[in-house]
Amino acid sequence: MDSDSSATTGGGVGTAISAVHVDIIQTHILTRLDGPTLASACCASSQLHILSQDENLWRDVCNQTWPSTSDPLLRHLISTFPAGHRSFFSDSFSTLHHRHRSQTKRQLPPPPPPSELISAIDIHYQDHIILSRIHRTETVTGWFLCSPFRLDLLEPKETVPTPIKLDGANLEDNLTLSWVMIDPTQNRAANFSSRRPVSVNRHWLTGDIEVRYSVVLAGGRKGELVVCEAVVTCCGNSKEGGELQVKDVSFLMEDMEGKNLRGQQSLVILQEAVRSGERRKGKRGEERERRGEFLRMKRERRERNLRRERTMDMACIAAGVVIFLAWVFVLLRR
Known part of the structure; x- marks a missing residue:
């Protein structure tokens, strides 16, 4: 059912969100929502989509979620984001x-x-x-x-x-x-x-x-x-x-x-x-x-490296033994 239409609940007639005064929605409803809920409200109706993009709403949400965002330096940086605090919340919440x-x-x-x-x-x-x-x-x-x-x-x-x-x-x-x-x-x-x-x-x-x-x-x-x-x-x-x-x-x-x-x-x-x-x-x-x-x-890679090093050590030892035996053989032939 479209959220902009009337709804009947429990035998009574519900009030459509479009019938609620804009000031009430902005002041008493949207200001009570957390970030994820406010993001969901953006998709509920065209009216809520417009109202939920207010920069002050998202600034308050960010300040509540991350108190560090009230710092003047960070507040200035966030103002350069494509959608201000809304963009910052989208990037950082998850x-x-x-x-x-x-x-x-x-x-x-x-x-x-x-x-x-x-x-x-x-x-x-x-x-x-x-x-x-x-x-x-x-x-x-x-x-x-x-x-x-x-x-x-x-x-x-x-x-x-x-x-x-x-x-x-x-x-x-x-x-x-x-x-x-x-x-x-x-x-x-x-x-x-x-x-x-x-x-x-x-x-x-x-x-x-x-x-x-x-x-x-x-x-x-x-x-x-x-x-x-x-x-x-x-x-x-x-x-x-x-x-x-x-x-x-x-x-x-x-x-x-x-x-x-x-x-x-x-x-x-x-x-x-x-x-x-x-x-x-x-x-x-x-x-x-x-x-x-x-x-x-990481552990498997370390074990592979150790095996590779042991193999190279054994090869070096074998090569050294062969060279030594060859040298001894040459001396005995003289």
């Missing part, structure tokens, strides 16, 4: 999904490299914001291009207090992270973090809790994969009622050889993912499964 390069319809020319990448990081525990920051990363110096790619959000010895109690903290289910990167040259963004952790481990010596979030992407070469990992390290005193503190938040990229990618390699992969990466809201636990598959492939 995480990236790995897609083989052979699945890409056509190879587009690479975009110009940006002079910097802007990261918007928001960490929540349940409905409480723990940390919200903007991180700027220059991408043109030789130090960035040639060094291992790693972003550190906190300064050394800096800690962020949280209301999370050490005893009974359920980080795996309740600690969520969003790491959105913005490419100013493309006016696009992408979320490079799984919403929920793929692993939560306690260090056996220090007692620190390491929470990992990851996204697996296509690498620079065909068939290669890389993993983007955001790591949140928490510490806390062991006394009863002690609270956790965030002591480190970092982001890095690792290839199937177990090596951290250099800045230049990472920049190419990040830009490609922002431009043409597939975005979707997968089922819960899917990111953990993809990371497990990545680790399995």
Whole structure:
């Protein structure tokens, strides 16, 4: 049934949405919707499609979802997106999904490299914001291009207090992270973090809790994969009622050889993912499964390399023995 027509429900006559005053829809209905529901409202009717594209609505949705978007720098960048905050929400709400390069319809020319990448990081525990920051990363110096790619959000010895109690903290289910990167040259963004952790481990010596979030992407070469990992390290005193503190938040990229990618390699992969990466809201636990598959492939490659090295060692030893015996034989003939 068309949403613009009247509907009869439970023996009574329903009121069509078109009969509701526009001011009521804008002020009392659309402002109460979250991002996914507001996006669905755009498809409900032509009237809602027009009303749901209001920039102020999407700005409020973005600010509620990612408090970091209220930063003046980020607000200015989002204003350059094709549809402003609506475009930013569309790019960033769903995480990236790995897609083989052979699945890409056509190879587009690479975009110009940006002079910097802007990261918007928001960490929540349940409905409480723990940390919200903007991180700027220059991408043109030789130090960035040639060094291992790693972003550190906190300064050394800096800690962020949280209301999370050490005893009974359920980080795996309740600690969520969003790491959105913005490419100013493309006016696009992408979320490079799984919403929920793929692993939560306690260090056996220090007692620190390491929470990992990851996204697996296509690498620079065909068939290669890389993993983007955001790591949140928490510490806390062991006394009863002690609270956790965030002591480190970092982001890095690792290839199937177990090596951290250099800045230049990472920049190419990040830009490609922002431009043409597939975005979707997968089922819960899917990111953990993809990371497990990545680790399995990484382990198999390491085992193949070890077998190849052992074979080459044996061949070198055999060749050395043959040469030695030939030399002994020559000496005996004299």
